[in-house]
Amino acid sequence: MNRLQQHERWMREALREAERALQEGEVPVGAVVVANNHVVGRGHNRVEALQDATAHAEILAITAASNTLFTWRLDQADLYVTLEPCIMCAGAVLNARLRRVVYGASDPQVGACGSVFNIVQDPRHRWHVDVVSGILAERCSELLNAFFQEKRRLRKRATKEDRSTSSAGG
Amino acid sequence: MNRLQQHERWMREALREAERALQEGEVPVGAVVVANNHVVGRGHNRVEALQDATAHAEILAITAASNTLFTWRLDQADLYVTLEPCIMCAGAVLNARLRRVVYGASDPQVGACGSVFNIVQDPRHRWHVDVVSGILAERCSELLNAFFQEKRRLRKRATKEDRSTSSAGG
Numbered sequence: 001m002n003r004l005q006q007h008e009r010w011m012r013e014a015l016r017e018a019e020r021a022l023q024e025g026e027v028p029v030g031a032v033v034v035a036n037n038h039v040v041g042r043g044h045n046r047v048e049a050l051q052d053a054t055a056h057a058e059i060l061a062i063t064a065a066s067n068t069l070f071t072w073r074l075d076q077a078d079l080y081v082t083l084e085p086c087i088m089c090a091g092a093v094l095n096a097r098l099r100r101v102v103y104g105a106s107d108p109q110v111g112a113c114g115s116v117f118n119i120v121q122d123p124r125h126r127w128h129v130d131v132v133s134g135i136l137a138e139r140c141s142e143l144l145n146a147f148f149q150e151k152r153r154l155r156k157r158a159t160k161e162d163r164s165t166s167s168a169g170g
Numbered sequence: 171m172n173r174l175q176q177h178e179r180w181m182r183e184a185l186r187e188a189e190r191a192l193q194e195g196e197v198p199v200g201a202v203v204v205a206n207n208h209v210v211g212r213g214h215n216r217v218e219a220l221q222d223a224t225a226h227a228e229i230l231a232i233t234a235a236s237n238t239l240f241t242w243r244l245d246q247a248d249l250y251v252t253l254e255p256c257i258m259c260a261g262a263v264l265n266a267r268l269r270r271v272v273y274g275a276s277d278p279q280v281g282a283c284g285s286v287f288n289i290v291q292d293p294r295h296r297w298h299v300d301v302v303s304g305i306l307a308e309r310c311s312e313l314l315n316a317f318f319q320e321k322r323r324l325r326k327r328a329t330k331e332d333r334s335t336s337s338a339g340g
Contacts, residue, residue, distance in 0.1 A: 052233050053242040053266035054224075063222050072223040087289055088261025091282070095258050096223035112261070116294055119257055124286055 004135075007102050010034050010080040011135045014104070017044040017057060018082045018143050024049060028082070028143040031057035033065035033098075035077035041065025057081060058089035062096050074098050082140040084111035084133070090119035093129060100130040104140030174305075177272050180204050180250040181305045184274070187214040187227060188252045188313050194219060198252070198313040201227035203235035203268075205247035211235025227251060228259035232266050244268050252310040254281035254303070260289035263299060270300035274310030 001009070010032060017030025021044035033041035043060025047053060058081050066072050078100040079085075079093060085101060090112040093101055101113055101120060112119040113131050120129040171179070180202060187200025191214035203211035213230025217223060228251050236242050248270040249255075249263060255271060260282035263271055271283055271290060282289040283301050290299040 047242055050236075051240055051242045052236045053244070054229050054233055054262050055242075056265075059224050059229075063224055066220075066222045066224075070221055072217055072221045072225075074223070086261060086265065088258055088265050091256060091258025091261050092224050095226075095256065117292075122287075 007080070007132060007135045010039070010078075011082070011102065011104055011140075013039055013042070014057075014080045014082050015136065015139060015143070017042055017061075018140070021045045021057070022143055022147055028147050029057045031061040031079060031081040033061050033074065033077050033079055035065070035069065035074070040068040040077065054088065056086065056089050058085055059092055062092055062098075066096070072096060078102060080135075082136075083107055083144065084113050084115055085120075086110045087112040087117060087119055090117070093120055094125060094127070097127065098129060100132065102132040102135055104135055104137045105144060106133060106137070177250070177302060177305045180209070180248075181252070181272065181274055181310075183209055183212070184227075184250045184252050185306065185309060185313070187212055187231075188310070191215045191227070192313055192317055198317050199227045201231040201249060201251040203231050203244065203247050203249055205235070205239065205244070210238040210247065224258065226256065226259050228255055229262055232262055232268075236266070242266060248272060250305075252306075253277055253314065254283050254285055255290075256280045257282040257287060257289055260287070263290055264295060264297070267297065268299060270302065272302040272305055274305055274307045275314060276303060276307070 013032045014030045018028040022028035026045045026048050029045040031043050032039045041061045041064030043057045045057045046055040075097040077098055079098050080102045082104040084103045084107040106115045108115055183202045184200045188198040192198035196215045196218050199215040201213050202209045211231045211234030213227045215227045216225040235244055245267040247268055249268050250272045252274040254273045254277040276285045278285055
């Protein structure tokens with residue numbers, strides 16, 4: 001299995017997490033932490049379920065990996081995530097000393113691993129994090145697009161129903 | 171009570187959290203989230219206890235505040251923290267839409283609210299976060315200095331004991 005195939009293998013695991021997020025009505029982002037060729041932590045976005053802005057897929061996967069390995073120092077581990085990490089999650093990658101971030105879709109709004117900010121590779125840090133982007137990007141984006149399309153559709157329907165109720169009532 | 175006195179009042183609450191961290195052998199950083207003139211979330215650094223790099227005082231206080239208020243959107247709340255937030259925590263402040271960050275001691279190594287990075291006031295964000303620095307800074311720094319001095323003292327003693335053991339053995 002070459003390097004790209006390996007990345008795709010773990011990204012498929014992250015995608016399974018993103019699909020779980022979608023089923024739960026969350027923005028579909030999933031992440032896994034991989035060490036020694038094993039998934040040691042998994043997480044999917046749970047911001048709405050937990051009503052907690054820090055409950056991003058990456059944070060939950062990093063916490064899970066630390067629990068598995070009994071250490072906060074994940075310097076032999078890699079993070080796979082379906083969407084480019086935000087600033088908070090890029091900061092968590094640095095704090096946990098992760099070796100590498102592999103992401104699927106880019107985030108042109110708040111992406112912090114190259115798109116808008118480049119947090120993890122800022123020369124002011126004392127350590128280096130590898131970044132690999134675009135792994136199964138199409139599938140990762142499809143999930144996000146499906147989610148936001150559905151959200152827009154529901155919002156439109158709600159507005160329409162509101163209007164018809166108020167015109168019936170008036 | 172004027173604005174400065176109010177800030178000092180809440181910073182004293184954050185300092186109580188930092189003291190708890192110190193008692194637990196953690197880098198002494200404490201945080202509280204304040205909304206409507208009440209503490210709605212508290213946290214102190216628990217990275218070593220939980221072996222989790224994401225268990226910073228600010229993250230735990232934000233999660234606690236979200237639990238109290240039943241919402242991830244803390245746009246009417248302020249974060250008080252004894253040490254300038256790192257990138258991860260500054261990112262969490264943005265994600266949680268906090269209104270203001272008030273911190274005590276600056277962090278010339280990894281501070282992300284003005285010292286090394288200025289994450290929360292980057293013009294690329296769509297919202298604005300107020301930053302107030304230097305509140306009870308001396309007391310906040312004292313705690314940190316005491317912790318690192320004690321750590322150095324213990325390390326020195328351990329090295330000394332190691333040397334005397336190996337010379338006795340050799």
